[in-house]
Amino acid sequence: MSEEALSIIDKRTQATYEIPICDGTIRAMDLRKIKTGPDDFGLMTYDPAFMNTSSCRSGITFIDGDKGILRYRGYPIEQLAGKCTFLEVAYLILFGELPTEPQLTEWVDQITHHTMLHETSKRFLEGFRWNAHPMGMLVSTVAALSTVYPEAKQVLDPDSRKLQIMRLIGKMPTIAAYTYRHTHGFPYIYPDNDLSYTENFMNMLWRMMEPKYQANPVIAKALDILFILHADHEQNCSANAMRAVASSQADPFLSIAAAAAALSGPLHGGANEEVLKMLDVIGSKSNIPAYIEKVKAGQFKLMGFGHRIYKNYDPRANVIKWAADSVFEVTGKNPKLEIALELERIALEDEYFIKRKLYPNVDFYSGIMYQAMGFSPEIFTVLFAIPRTAGWLAQWQEMITDPEQKIARPRQIYTGPMVRDFVPIEQRGVPAAV
Numbered sequence: 001m002s003e004e005a006l007s008i009i010d011k012r013t014q015a016t017y018e019i020p021i022c023d024g025t026i027r028a029m030d031l032r033k034i035k036t037g038p039d040d041f042g043l044m045t046y047d048p049a050f051m052n053t054s055s056c057r058s059g060i061t062f063i064d065g066d067k068g069i070l071r072y073r074g075y076p077i078e079q080l081a082g083k084c085t086f087l088e089v090a091y092l093i094l095f096g097e098l099p100t101e102p103q104l105t106e107w108v109d110q111i112t113h114h115t116m117l118h119e120t121s122k123r124f125l126e127g128f129r130w131n132a133h134p135m136g137m138l139v140s141t142v143a144a145l146s147t148v149y150p151e152a153k154q155v156l157d158p159d160s161r162k163l164q165i166m167r168l169i170g171k172m173p174t175i176a177a178y179t180y181r182h183t184h185g186f187p188y189i190y191p192d193n194d195l196s197y198t199e200n201f202m203n204m205l206w207r208m209m210e211p212k213y214q215a216n217p218v219i220a221k222a223l224d225i226l227f228i229l230h231a232d233h234e235q236n237c238s239a240n241a242m243r244a245v246a247s248s249q250a251d252p253f254l255s256i257a258a259a260a261a262a263l264s265g266p267l268h269g270g271a272n273e274e275v276l277k278m279l280d281v282i283g284s285k286s287n288i289p290a291y292i293e294k295v296k297a298g299q300f301k302l303m304g305f306g307h308r309i310y311k312n313y314d315p316r317a318n319v320i321k322w323a324a325d326s327v328f329e330v331t332g333k334n335p336k337l338e339i340a341l342e343l344e345r346i347a348l349e350d351e352y353f354i355k356r357k358l359y360p361n362v363d364f365y366s367g368i369m370y371q372a373m374g375f376s377p378e379i380f381t382v383l384f385a386i387p388r389t390a391g392w393l394a395q396w397q398e399m400i401t402d403p404e405q406k407i408a409r410p411r412q413i414y415t416g417p418m419v420r421d422f423v424p425i426e427q428r429g430v431p432a433a434v
């Protein structure tokens with residue numbers, strides 16, 4: 001018997017059970033032996049929204065929500081954001097160690113040479129309506145890449161996985177930029193291999209008639225920091241979608257599309273766009289108290305506030321605040337910043353938010369910064385999806401190589417009718433109003 005164990009008395013049968021505790025958890029499958037009789041299926045747990053369930057072992061990202069700590073592979077986010085490039089961090093997240101100089105050179109070269117989109121994918125994008133939301137276009141186009149690379153189905157082959165990882169990290173900024181160009185009716189700009197990852201993205205977004213795009217180095221650096229902050233966040237809604245879909249051995253393009261779809265929702269990555277809309281609705285500092293009252297009355301949520309895990313502060317929001325200073329020096333302050341700072345001040349002094357431990361999350365300030373940097377709100381969530389692709393792929397690799405993982409398949413508590421005889425249509429009577 002394990003030294004750490006939980007003793008359970010089943011009061012239905014008076015039987016006692018010893019359930020081992022390992023890493024602060026019990027295995028849900030160990031509860032299955034708790035039965036009222038041989039015909040009983042056995043005890044299960046009920047955990048809607050996975051409030052208290054570990055679905056995997058993971059060595060990628062560590063979060064201590066009470067202390068506001070976020071680390072990738074053990075390295076504090078503040079150090080990585082201050083000292084690394086995004087591609088260096090992507091390598092760390094994907095392969096477990098920071099790259100040596102030759103490894104980084106090779107990695108950057110590989111990613112740079114996977115940025116082109118097949119011309120058919122470009123034509124696929126052209127089929128969208130001019131006002132299609134960039135996230136919808138991104139999700140669909142990534143999924144469509146599955147048809148361009150049918151060999152990506154070889155998910156158990158490590159070499160094939162590595163190739164798809166490089167393709168996805170390389171092509172995400174290209175797809176993202178093309179969704180923007182499509183919305184604005186601008187011609188697509190091909191990748192430029194002389195530029196860094198973020199500079200090339202800016203080139204594909206914003207280059208017009210100039211023969212060579214010159215990225216503002218302050219904006220490119222700030223974007224790189226934002227990419228680092230968004231690279232992974234352990235078992236959030238989209239990472240969970242990635243793992244669940246990929247657990248059926250669907251190819252990574254389709255699984256990334258599913259993860260990006262999960263990200264698009266306003267409670268997850270879609271919140272950054274919603275924050276900007278909210279600040280527009282509030283309009284001026286004098287309207288904040290009335291807006292907060294409506295939030296407290298449950299009319300709507302304060303977007304960019306609250307987190308399932310962080311109950312103290314979101315360390316990513318802190319890094320954004322220091323990175324924002326350099327951006328605002330170049331661009332001038334975003335007028336919405338004043339409203340956001342005042343909104344934060346008022347909310348953090350309010351009993352409603354204090355009691356529920358609701359603090360600004362990463363999305364509260366990222367949108368303001370993105371807007372100051374020249375990005376339009378409809379592509380904010382796309383800006384989240386580009387770096388998070390590294391995290392989704394790391395979660396996928398870890399899941400696919402974990403011998404304990406199988407196809408994801410939760411149980412349910414069935415609440416419908418147990419069994420009924422079929423009723424022919426002419427005998428069904430008038431149903432209650434639907």
Ligand code: CMC
Binds near residue numbers: 269295300308356363
């Ligand atoms: N504004 C007002 N009330 C809130 C908010 C908010 N933003 N967030 C949570 N609450 C309240 C909620 O109504 C509940 O109150 P009560 O106990 O009276 O019912 C209490 O706080 C606990 O909230 P919850 O909904 O049980 O918390 P959750 O862990 O299920 O949800 C969340 C987390 C992020 C979905 C939620 O806080 C939220 O909807 N925030 C706004 C959207 C947002 O900013 N999302 C971005 C998250 S960070 C980026 C990312 O990683 O995706």
